[in-house]
Amino acid sequence: MTEFEHAGDRPVSRRRFVATTAIGAAAAVVGSPVAIGIASPAAADPPLTPDAALGRLIEGNARFVGKRLTSFNEDLDILKQNTVDKQEPFAALLSCADSRVPVELVFDQSIGHVFVTRVAGNVASSEIIASLEYGVAVLGTKVIMVMGHGGCGAVKAAIGGKAVPGQISGLYRYIRPAIDQAGSDLDAAIRANAVIQARLLRESSPVIAEALQQGTLRVVASHYDLASGKVTVLT
Numbered sequence: 019m020t021e022f023e024h025a026g027d028r029p030v031s032r033r034r035f036v037a038t039t040a041i042g043a044a045a046a047v048v049g050s051p052v053a054i055g056i057a058s059p060a061a062a063d064p065p066l067t068p069d070a071a072l073g074r075l076i077e078g079n080a081r082f083v084g085k086r087l088t089s090f091n092e093d094l095d096i097l098k099q100n101t102v103d104k105q106e107p108f109a110a111l112l113s114c115a116d117s118r119v120p121v122e123l124v125f126d127q128s129i130g131h132v133f134v135t136r137v138a139g140n141v142a143s144s145e146i147i148a149s150l151e152y153g154v155a156v157l158g159t160k161v162i163m164v165m166g167h168g169g170c171g172a173v174k175a176a177i178g179g180k181a182v183p184g185q186i187s188g189l190y191r192y193i194r195p196a197i198d199q200a201g202s203d204l205d206a207a208i209r210a211n212a213v214i215q216a217r218l219l220r221e222s223s224p225v226i227a228e229a230l231q232q233g234t235l236r237v238v239a240s241h242y243d244l245a246s247g248k249v250t251v252l253t
């Protein structure tokens with residue numbers, strides 16, 4: 019189990035990007051055309067490897083936990099301008115739809131940095147897999163993180179197995195393997211579910227499997243703690 023704070027990536031580049039952003043913002047104020055040409059942090063300094071991409075997420079979560087968010091300092095005008103015609107998100111997330119799991123905030127990321135798919139129970143349905151395949155094959159994301167979270171209502175409901183209105187129970191079949199493995203302990207089932215969904219992504223998608231084989235992608239499972247805000251990598 020790897021705790022997020024343990025792996026910081028590239029503090030120097032982070033300082034450089036903050037400085038670049040500050041210079042860009044300051045120059046933009048005085049109307050310098052050069053300032054507009056300064057690339058956004060994402061475009062200027064993308065992580066080059068899957069490990070570096072995971073490190074970028076880790077770094078962002080450490081800032082979130084420490085209440086030292088920097089993404090709000092990034093120049094939104096420049097970020098928007100640089101992402102009108104293209105996007106190059108370095109990471110993709112599969113997280114729960116739960117309102118307590120605001121993905122960009124949790125990883126202190128801004129426009130164009132993370133490709134986020136969300137569905138109750140963070141399950142790898144065919145639509146989710148298709149979206150993540152697009153992230154890998156077309157956008158070149160270097161890491162996919164499946165993130166379960168404490169107190170997940172979808173997993174809790176699946177453990178209960180009671181009748182629910184509408185199509186809610188349609189989620190149960192995806193979560194059932196985690197309950198079969200972990201039993202009725204909610205926290206254990208939440209963690210097992212994240213690990214199982216990550217494994218499903220690795221094994222059920224030829225696109226993802228090929229990127230893994232080529233070493234251009236990592237797929238990891240993680241757990242988000244609601245109280246501390248800390249994300250822990252599980253696999």
Ligand SMILES: [Zn+2]
Pocket residue numbers: 114115116138139140167169170171172173
């Ligand atoms: Zn949930």
